[in-house]
Amino acid sequence: MSEEPDTEAAPGPEATEAELARHATKMAKKKAARDKIMATKSGEKGLVIVHTGTGKxxxxxxxxxxxxxxxxxxxCAVVQFIKGAWDTGERRLLTTHFGDLCQFHAMGEGFTWETQDKTRDIAAAARGWDKAKELIRDPSIRLVLLDEINIALRYGYLDTAEVLAFLAAEKPPLTHVVLTGRGAPEALVEAADLVTEMTLVKHPFRSGIKAQPGVEF
Structure with a gap:
């Protein structure tokens, strides 16, 4: 059940007492409806989460x-399937300050147009998936981020059916697995618990601006 969209603006600083009272009544009804919904939500589950789309x-x-x-x-743990060769800000932060809580495994060798070697790319993806399975099987690790794995799936470097079968059969009940990258296969989207598609509206790259630290990496 989704929240109904507001059809009127919130009262401004010059609102009358009647307008403020009407707004308070409206918000009280919303809170009651929301509380009723939340009362039905009590379970916990390890989620399969997909972040895909052409947007940043x-x-x-x-x-x-x-x-x-x-x-x-x-x-928690991170397995990077593509950007392994990049010196990214997130990699620096996590390995330098939070290595006791977050394992970080950069398994990729760069984007496919950089390696120009499909056999090598497939081998790197397989190594990444082997490490991912090892981490996901460990019930003490509560969330595993498979960064850019969707790209490996889209290019056929990994088998989508195999990945889904493993998640269904071997992922511990309370472990969250996040799969990122554009072009997520439809089968993965269907099987996931939570899917978000990032939509590209505008990007500075199209205006001649290169990738910059703190924004892209």
């Missing part, structure tokens, strides 16, 4: 979840 923010969102886990003292 897929990996950034995944790393935001990693930081949340760290803040809650929850062990």
């Amino acid at each position: 923010g897929k990996s950034s969102s995944g790393f935001g979840m990693i930081l949340r886990c760290i803040a809650h003292q929850m062990p």
